[in-house]
Amino acid sequence: MGYKLAGYDVIGCNEIDPRMMYAYCQNHNPRFPFLEPIQDFKNREDLPPELFKLDILDGSPPCSSFSTAGSREDGWGKKKKFREGQAEQVLDTLFFDFIELAARLQPKVVVAENVKGLLLGEAKAYVGRIYQEFEEAGYYVQHWLLDGSTMGVPQRRERVFFVCLRKDLIDKVPTECNLFDVMPRLVLGFKEAPILMRELTDYSGREITSKIIRTLWDNRQPGDINQAVANERLFGKGSNFGQSYVYQDKVCPTLTGKDTSLIHFDQPRNLGTTEVCSVSTFPQDYNFAGQSPHYVCGMSVPPVMMAQVASAIWEQWLSKF
Numbered sequence: 107m108g109y110k111l112a113g114y115d116v117i118g119c120n121e122i123d124p125r126m127m128y129a130y131c132q133n134h135n136p137r138f139p140f141l142e143p144i145q146d147f148k149n150r151e152d153l154p155p156e157l158f159k160l161d162i163l164d165g166s167p168p169c170s171s172f173s174t175a176g177s178r179e180d181g182w183g184k185k186k187k188f189r190e191g192q193a194e195q196v197l198d199t200l201f202f203d204f205i206e207l208a209a210r211l212q213p214k215v216v217v218a219e220n221v222k223g224l225l226l227g228e229a230k231a232y233v234g235r236i237y238q239e240f241e242e243a244g245y246y247v248q249h250w251l252l253d254g255s256t257m258g259v260p261q262r263r264e265r266v267f268f269v270c271l272r273k274d275l276i277d278k279v280p281t282e283c284n285l286f287d288v289m290p291r292l293v294l295g296f297k298e299a300p301i302l303m304r305e306l307t308d309y310s311g312r313e314i315t316s317k318i319i320r321t322l323w324d325n326r327q328p329g330d331i332n333q334a335v336a337n338e339r340l341f342g343k344g345s346n347f348g349q350s351y352v353y354q355d356k357v358c359p360t361l362t363g364k365d366t367s368l369i370h371f372d373q374p375r376n377l378g379t380t381e382v383c384s385v386s387t388f389p390q391d392y393n394f395a396g397q398s399p400h401y402v403c404g405m406s407v408p409p410v411m412m413a414q415v416a417s418a419i420w421e422q423w424l425s426k427f
Contacts, residue, residue, distance in 0.1 A: 107134075107388070108412025109164070112420065117156060120147045129395035129402065144200065148207040160213035161424055162416070166407065167200035167220065201232070202239060208270075209243035214427070215419055216245060216270040219407055224266050225251060236268065245270035250294050254411040260301035261358045261385040265407060267294070267415060271423060292422055296414055304354040306385060309370065310378030319366075322346060323374050331359075333369070352377065358385040363404035387411070 109116050118138030121127040127141045138154055140147050201218065208216045218236075223229055233249070240247045247270045254263035269292055314320050322336040330336060333346035350359040351371040361368060361382065368377045379399045383390050386403035387410040394402055 107409035108407065109162070109416050110134075111409055111413035112416035114162070114416060114420075118154075120144055125395070125397055126402075129393065129397055132393045132395050144203045144207060148203060148210060153211075157211055160211060162215045162217060162419065163208055163211055163213040164217040164219075165204040165207075166218070167204055201236060205236070205239045205243055208240075208245070212244065212272060214272050214275060214424065216240070216268075217415065217419070218268040218270075220266045220268075222251060222264045222266060240268070240270050244273050246273055248292055252294060252296070252411070252415070254408050255300055255357045256298055257296040257414045258298040258301070258410045259385075259387055259408045260303070260306055261361060261408065263360050263408060263411065265411070269294075269415070269419065275427065290422065292418065294415065294418055300357050302355055303352055303358050303385075306358075306381055307352075307354060307370070308378065308380055309373055309375055310380050311370070311376040312365075312378070314369065314374040314376065319346070319349070319369075320374060322349075323369065326351065326371065328371075330371075361385055361400070361404045363398075363401040365398060365400040367400070367404070 116134065116136065118136050118140070119127075119130060119134075120140045120142070121130060122141070122143050124141060127139060130136070131139055138157065140150075201220070204218060205216075224232060237247050247268060249266060249268045251264060251266050254261055254265075271292075314323060319333065322333040322340070325336040325340055326333075327336070327339075330351055332351060333349040334344050337343065337345045348362065348364065348367055350368055352358055352368050353371050359368060361377075366376055369375070370377070377385070377400075380390060382388075382399050382403050383392060386406065387408045388399075388403055388406075392399075
């Protein structure tokens, strides 16, 4: 959706989850959908010639291995299922499978998105390896930590974006020229005005019926960022960190894949589907094909966020070729 908003033609996709692929196809009807692990897809001998003429190849490898929530390092190198119904695989190597695909298809630009946790702690070593493998695949690499709330998205959402330019596109320039005199560094500096929750709220979500969750909500205090603060006051221990409060005079916190992750501070309700679509910049008529809107939106790059990146790539790089 983000690329379409920016004016691109999106011709195909590779997805491992049949439910997500079904929802994607219902909304976008791609010409070349491949429902299979990327390990199989990258080695296909029957790929259509159109895939070898791409302006952009975009990938978001499953990133729970690097998330700041959960076990992180304890799970590295171990096979797991990203979601029920998917094939078991080592998630933290999927990024490098994606780079192998880029090396084979050789698009002009490669975009790869991941979680903020990729830049933290032990995971930073992966960034060095990502740079090295993109370089070996024939690409110049840059990366940014971007926040959707500065990009026209009514949600605080930080994601890491790697944007890579194929070396041969500019390697033919005279050797005395500086690389970025010929092709300037991509600039991704966004300063959109914040969109506050009061502009989107309709209180359409489910009322909280869980006794413990309602008790914590009843004992909230202005300034609490989540239910864990009340839990600490009442019971002396931290819990319920994953249930954040939404204030009307602030930008919405990060939406996750769980439908209980966000609670209105001024009403005991979770966010409803219309609110979830709004904070994620999804269309209100998006066909979720029987899947949870919270899950689909919570696991997605907001379309407007992606459109901003895609537009910058076109304006600063691709339009110059």
